[in-house]
Amino acid sequence: MIDRSVPRRVLPAPEPRGAATVPAALPVRPRTGRLLVLATVFVCAACGLVYELELLALGTYLIGDSVTQASVVLSVMVFAMGVGSLLAKRLRHRPAFGFAAIEAGLALLGGLSAIALYASFAWLGESRPALVAFSFAIGVLIGAEIPLLMVLIQRVRRQDAGGAVADLFAADYVGALVGGLAFPFLLLPMLGQLTGAMLTGTVNAAVGGGLVLWLFRRDLSPRCRWVLIAANVTVLAVLGSATVLADDFERVARRAVYGGEVRVAVQTGVQELVLTGPPTGSPRSLDLYLGGRLRVSGYDEYRYHESLVHPAMTGPHARVLVLGGGDGLAAREVLRYRDVASVTVVELDPGVVRLARTDPMLSALNAGAYEDPRLAVVTQDAFRWLRGPAARDRFDVIVSDLPDPGITPSTKLYSQEFYGLAARALRPGGRMAVHAGPLATRPRAYWTVDSTLRAAGLRTAPYSAGGRLSGPAAGPVRTPLGVDEAPPQDWGFVLAAREQVPRLHVDRDTPALRSLSSRSLQEAARDAERTRVPGLPPSTLPHPRYS
Numbered sequence: 001m002i003d004r005s006v007p008r009r010v011l012p013a014p015e016p017r018g019a020a021t022v023p024a025a026l027p028v029r030p031r032t033g034r035l036l037v038l039a040t041v042f043v044c045a046a047c048g049l050v051y052e053l054e055l056l057a058l059g060t061y062l063i064g065d066s067v068t069q070a071s072v073v074l075s076v077m078v079f080a081m082g083v084g085s086l087l088a089k090r091l092r093h094r095p096a097f098g099f100a101a102i103e104a105g106l107a108l109l110g111g112l113s114a115i116a117l118y119a120s121f122a123w124l125g126e127s128r129p130a131l132v133a134f135s136f137a138i139g140v141l142i143g144a145e146i147p148l149l150m151v152l153i154q155r156v157r158r159q160d161a162g163g164a165v166a167d168l169f170a171a172d173y174v175g176a177l178v179g180g181l182a183f184p185f186l187l188l189p190m191l192g193q194l195t196g197a198m199l200t201g202t203v204n205a206a207v208g209g210g211l212v213l214w215l216f217r218r219d220l221s222p223r224c225r226w227v228l229i230a231a232n233v234t235v236l237a238v239l240g241s242a243t244v245l246a247d248d249f250e251r252v253a254r255r256a257v258y259g260g261e262v263r264v265a266v267q268t269g270v271q272e273l274v275l276t277g278p279p280t281g282s283p284r285s286l287d288l289y290l291g292g293r294l295r296v297s298g299y300d301e302y303r304y305h306e307s308l309v310h311p312a313m314t315g316p317h318a319r320v321l322v323l324g325g326g327d328g329l330a331a332r333e334v335l336r337y338r339d340v341a342s343v344t345v346v347e348l349d350p351g352v353v354r355l356a357r358t359d360p361m362l363s364a365l366n367a368g369a370y371e372d373p374r375l376a377v378v379t380q381d382a383f384r385w386l387r388g389p390a391a392r393d394r395f396d397v398i399v400s401d402l403p404d405p406g407i408t409p410s411t412k413l414y415s416q417e418f419y420g421l422a423a424r425a426l427r428p429g430g431r432m433a434v435h436a437g438p439l440a441t442r443p444r445a446y447w448t449v450d451s452t453l454r455a456a457g458l459r460t461a462p463y464s465a466g467g468r469l470s471g472p473a474a475g476p477v478r479t480p481l482g483v484d485e486a487p488p489q490d491w492g493f494v495l496a497a498r499e500q501v502p503r504l505h506v507d508r509d510t511p512a513l514r515s516l517s518s519r520s521l522q523e524a525a526r527d528a529e530r531t532r533v534p535g536l537p538p539s540t541l542p543h544p545r546y547s
């Protein structure tokens with residue numbers, strides 16, 4: 001029988017070994033200490049998300065294809081966060097020292113990640129390996145934060161694990177929200193990617209190191225304390241020096257990317273604008289880069305713009321709409337017709353329009369198109385503008401002078417929905433000329449544009465035009481030696497109309513052209529037809545077909 005008259009002594013369950021089980025001796029009350037830890041979680045989460053967004057933005061800018069870069073950065077970083085959480089188990093017996101060391105490393109890597117990616121792109125011509133490496137390393141360090149912070153907050157005041165996790169993740173998610181909003185609306189427009197990342201790293205190091213060196217200083221041995229002080233001072237000194245030298249670095253790196261004759265470099269809210277060429281001389285020596293990609297080569301841009309504009313101008317053309325083309329070069333060709341009554345240019349980036357108006361060489365290249373009273377500018381997204389009432393049944397000619405369909409932000413501007421809106425904006429008998437990307441190197445994308453136009457109810461006449469890379473074709477960036485990466489290739493175009501298949505020719509009263517004739521258009525149509533890829537489905541907003 002069991003004797004129940006003597007109560008048994010219930011022994012507490014043994015706690016794991018290590019300093020984490022001993023309440024910390026804090027210089028403040030436990031409630032204040034807990035708030036300081038949660039505030040640190042908030043700041044570190046904001047910094048971590050800024051690093052992530054900076055990698056996404058710079059990766060997209062340098063490499064292109066935002067969907068691919070976002071997938072690579074996010075998947076690698078989430079995987080690395082899991083690895084970091086596992087590795088943090090080795091530091092749980094020294095949580096204060098481990099957390100401070102992780103924050104110092106995270107501040108250094110995150111703060112210098114942008115400048116390292118740009119340097120890799122400028123001098124090595126490839127930034128994808130650096131993007132993956134920084135995504136993994138930063139993800140490991142971010143993943144190690146929460147396990148150690150969980151131990152530290154329990155050292156301040158013991159509470160149930162569920163409550164501690166809820167508090168930590170609430171502070172973490174709110175901090176991520178603040179960091180996510182601060183990056184596009186504050187850091188990027190005011191400081192740029194390089195300086196913004198380094199300022200974020202400075203805040204990260206100061207807050208993470210400050211928490212441990214003050215609040216948990218009694219948990220540190222004298223040696224650990226001096227190691228952390230030296231590490232944080234070094235990180236802050238490196239980031240401060242890099243911030244001071246950021247402008248000089250940008251100038252040197254820009255020369256490595258674009259060559260030694262960079263005349264104008266402007267970061268707008270949409271992209272970076274760079275003009276290269278001698279400050280004086282012929283406008284034909286000018287090159288215009290948008291977002292790191294060659295868009296206009298003064299040497300032979302006329303081939304592109306003559307082929308894009310003039311086939312659509314054979315017929316009524318009193319009212320013309322130019323989608324994109326903020327450089328004014330397509331508008332220049334349209335305005336050569338004296339019977340054109342009005343030209344409306346819809347350009348997303350006002351910085352491009354401003355540059356086309358004010359830069360002497362670019363203004364000379366577009367023949368002062370923006371000084372013509374017949375031209376009006378709308379700075380708005382072309383898709384959104386076409387949805388408005390101002391575009392309906394209004395134009396005799398639409399010229400779609402937009403970036404290549406393979407660039408992800410442009411995909412919606414090559415969709416069936418977009419072409420349906422454009423068709424609605426045409427007057428009866430109106431025509432639409434579409435830049436459809438490089439035909440020789442990307443025939444599937446080109447013929448997808450053609451099938452998408454036809455799915456929108458338009459009749460099409462495909463054709464091409466040869467020349468060196470310029471205009472918004474494939475637009476490769478330059479190598480560190482300043483040489484185009486891709487060989488000379490052609491541009492692909494599609495002429496479309498609602499009522500009948502448009503005829504490819506130029507009228508006799510067409511202004512004198514340097515590279516275009518009715519005969520050359522017929523040959524270009526035959527050349528394009530030889531590359532036809534049949535049976536391609538149209539590209540739509542929910543199912544984009546361009547890669």
